[in-house]
Amino acid sequence: MVKLSITRRLIVSVLLTQLVLTIAVVTLASFLTWRQLRKSFDAALQGRAMSVAALVRFSEDARPRLMFDASQVPPPLDGEHPDLFEIVGAGGERIAASPNLPADFPGTAPSERSYWNLRHGDDPYRVIRLNNTPVLDREGPDTTTTATITVTYAASTEDMLERVWTIALLTCFGSLALLAISTAVTVWAVRRGLSPLAALTASAGRVSAETWKLDASQQARSTEELLPLTEAMDGMLAGLQQAFTSQREFVANAAHELKTPIAVLKSTLQLLIQRPRTADEYRAQVEIALEDVARLETLTHSMLRLARAEEVQTSNRRHDLPLVDVAMTCEESAGRLRAVADNRSVRIEVKSQGSPRLHADPEDLEMIWNNLLENAVRYSPTDSAVIACISIDGQYAQVEIRDCGSGIPTSDLQNIFNRFHRADASRSRETGGYGLGLAIVKAMVDAYGGTISAESGDGNGTRMCVRLPIQS
Numbered sequence: 001m002v003k004l005s006i007t008r009r010l011i012v013s014v015l016l017t018q019l020v021l022t023i024a025v026v027t028l029a030s031f032l033t034w035r036q037l038r039k040s041f042d043a044a045l046q047g048r049a050m051s052v053a054a055l056v057r058f059s060e061d062a063r064p065r066l067m068f069d070a071s072q073v074p075p076p077l078d079g080e081h082p083d084l085f086e087i088v089g090a091g092g093e094r095i096a097a098s099p100n101l102p103a104d105f106p107g108t109a110p111s112e113r114s115y116w117n118l119r120h121g122d123d124p125y126r127v128i129r130l131n132n133t134p135v136l137d138r139e140g141p142d143t144t145t146t147a148t149i150t151v152t153y154a155a156s157t158e159d160m161l162e163r164v165w166t167i168a169l170l171t172c173f174g175s176l177a178l179l180a181i182s183t184a185v186t187v188w189a190v191r192r193g194l195s196p197l198a199a200l201t202a203s204a205g206r207v208s209a210e211t212w213k214l215d216a217s218q219q220a221r222s223t224e225e226l227l228p229l230t231e232a233m234d235g236m237l238a239g240l241q242q243a244f245t246s247q248r249e250f251v252a253n254a255a256h257e258l259k260t261p262i263a264v265l266k267s268t269l270q271l272l273i274q275r276p277r278t279a280d281e282y283r284a285q286v287e288i289a290l291e292d293v294a295r296l297e298t299l300t301h302s303m304l305r306l307a308r309a310e311e312v313q314t315s316n317r318r319h320d321l322p323l324v325d326v327a328m329t330c331e332e333s334a335g336r337l338r339a340v341a342d343n344r345s346v347r348i349e350v351k352s353q354g355s356p357r358l359h360a361d362p363e364d365l366e367m368i369w370n371n372l373l374e375n376a377v378r379y380s381p382t383d384s385a386v387i388a389c390i391s392i393d394g395q396y397a398q399v400e401i402r403d404c405g406s407g408i409p410t411s412d413l414q415n416i417f418n419r420f421h422r423a424d425a426s427r428s429r430e431t432g433g434y435g436l437g438l439a440i441v442k443a444m445v446d447a448y449g450g451t452i453s454a455e456s457g458d459g460n461g462t463r464m465c466v467r468l469p470i471q472s
Contacts, residue, residue, distance in 0.1 A: 006197075007190055014186045015179075022175040030168040037160050038126075041077070042115055045128045048074055049153035052085050053130060056095060056149055057137035066135065066147065068096030081123055081156035088150045090132075095149060106152045118154070124161065127154040196220040200230065212241040258299065265292040303436065321359040326397045326468070327352040327390045329362055333369035334388065341377045347385040348373065356390065356397030358470050360448060368444050369399070371437040372464050376403035379462075396450070396467040408456040416454060417442040441466075 051074045058064040066089060076083040084105055087095040102120060106127055118125050130151040200220040207214060214237055216230050272285045327350070334348045341348050369388070376386040384404040391398050408416060417438050445452045450468035 007194055010190045011183075011187055014190075015183055018179055018182055018186075022179050026168060026172045026175055029171045030164060033167045034164045037164060041126060041155075041157065041160050042128070044077055045115075045126055045153060045155055046130075048077065048083065048155065049085070049128050049130050049151045052087065052096075052153060053133050053149060053151045054136050056087060056135050058135070058147075066095050066149070070096065073098075077155040078157075078159045081158060083156075084120065084125065084154040086152045088152075090148050106154065117157075120154070120156075124157045125154045126157045127152065129153075196223045196226055200226060200233075204233065207237060209244065212237050212244075258296065261292045261295045261299075265289055265296075268292065321361055323357050324360045324362050324365060326356045326358065326365065326399065327354075329365040330369045330388055330390055330399060333366050333373055337370070337373050337377060340374070341386070344377060344380070345382040346377050346380045348377065348388070349385055350388045350390070352390045354390065354392040356392045356468075356470055358397055358448075358468055360468075364444050364448070368441050368466065369401075371441045372401045372466070375437060376401055376405070376462070376464075379403060379405035381405065392470070393467065395470055397470050399466045399468075401464045401466075402461060404461045407460045408454070408462055410457065413454055413456060417452070 055069045055072050056066055057069065059067045068087060082098065082100050084098050084101055086097045086101060086105060089095050105120075106118070106129070114128055114130075116127050118127055130153075132148045133151055135147045135149060196217065196219045199217045203214055203216045203220070214230070214233055216233075220226050221230055268285055268289045272282065272289075277285070330352075331350050334350050338348055373386060373388065380386055380403045386401065386403050389400045389402075391400075442452055445466055445468065448468050450466060452464065452466050454462060454464055456462040
């Protein structure tokens with residue numbers, strides 16, 4: 001995979017922008033210089049044309065005619081290239097012309113334009129034509145009308161173009177020098193600006209299973225663009241640490257819970273083969289072993305249910321699920337547990353104050369109600385009732401399950417949803433619990449975007465409240 005460098009991309013982007021700007025500046029400067037020099041050249045060219053027009057005068061003969069005084073011709077605009085001119089009278093006769101005038105001068109002029117360009121040999125020329133220019137000499141005999149002439153004058157523009165190119169090259173070299181300086185400053189500024197990111201990368205590289213703290217530098221935390229990333233990484237590491245710790249505790253607790261029944265089962269089988277026994281003795285020992293196997297099976301099923309609940313939570317698989325009546329699933333769970341409740345002389349009552357419906361897997365909801373109702377029945381005294389109330393609270397389906405048991409100590413309330421947590425270890429062993437039921441419930445509720453809370457006190461029973469968002 002090709003690696004991308006933010007530093008190089010920023011530097012190249014800035015360099016290309018500055019290069020385009022440099023080209024634009026050089027082009028604009030050259031154009032403005034050329035335009036200004038051409039205006040000055042055109043003004044000088046017009047002055048030369050007027051100067052040669054002023055050299056036309058009337059002769060002092062009996063019949064005056066127009067004459068040209070060639071001795072007063074002004075010097076050429078370009079010292080290395082001669083100027084070209086032609087003076088024509090009103091009748092089309094040529095009055096005067098420069099000595100080096102070509103046969104095809106002045107060529108074809110653009111219509112209605114006084115200035116145009118042509119080439120004489122290999123040299124570029126600029127041409128001006130003064131049409132119907134009056135003769136300035138008024139001393140001719142019997143001149144009752146104003147005589148006019150047409151002056152066509154051309155001068156070489158090679159010197160002007162050389163000056164334009166010189167200015168363009170100087171501007172280009174100066175711009176390139178500034179570009180080099182700005183590029184060096186940009187490289188330094190970009191690298192310095194990205195130094196907090198490098199420091200943050202180094203801090204992230206020091207994170208390990210032993211050190212979960214990001215320990216980002218103050219420079220990274222004070223950089224506006226990096227602050228959201230730093231906070232996101234802090235939250236991610238906190239979540240990973242919690243998940244890692246939870247997973248490690250889960251493995252340790254699972255091993256601890258499995259250790260006891262496996263050890264008992266092993267010792268039972270070892271005793272069974274130490275000496276010959278009667279059929280009744282074998283049967284009794286095998287029944288003890290089967291009880292331990294049942295405990296192992298129950299624990300394994302609970303761990304698998306927890307794994308499934310957490311898989312639902314992480315995979316977010318809630319698409320195309322059927323619309324389920326919450327009250328109906330709660331009634332079905334209560335119906336399954338009524339036989340167990342009757343054996344303990346405990347009543348299960350389901351009260352519905354609405355029919356909330358949401359998209360869910362019915363087995364997931366029944367797993368939630370089974371665990372909560374089973375716990376409530378298990379810890380309720382004889383001749384008491386477990387009440388499940390279903391209602392709609394805004395955009396949530398709310399299910400409350402209350403029992404009349406001894407309650408949960410306040411100090412244990414915040415831990416009851418942790419894996420393998422048991423507020424009363426001895427009582428849990430008597431009832432066969434492993435501390436996974438409420439962990440399974442919370443994982444399932446979280447998977448559907450809901451919440452679960454517990455309220456209890458010593459001797460005041462326990463109230464579990466599940467809130468699930470209603471989906472249309």
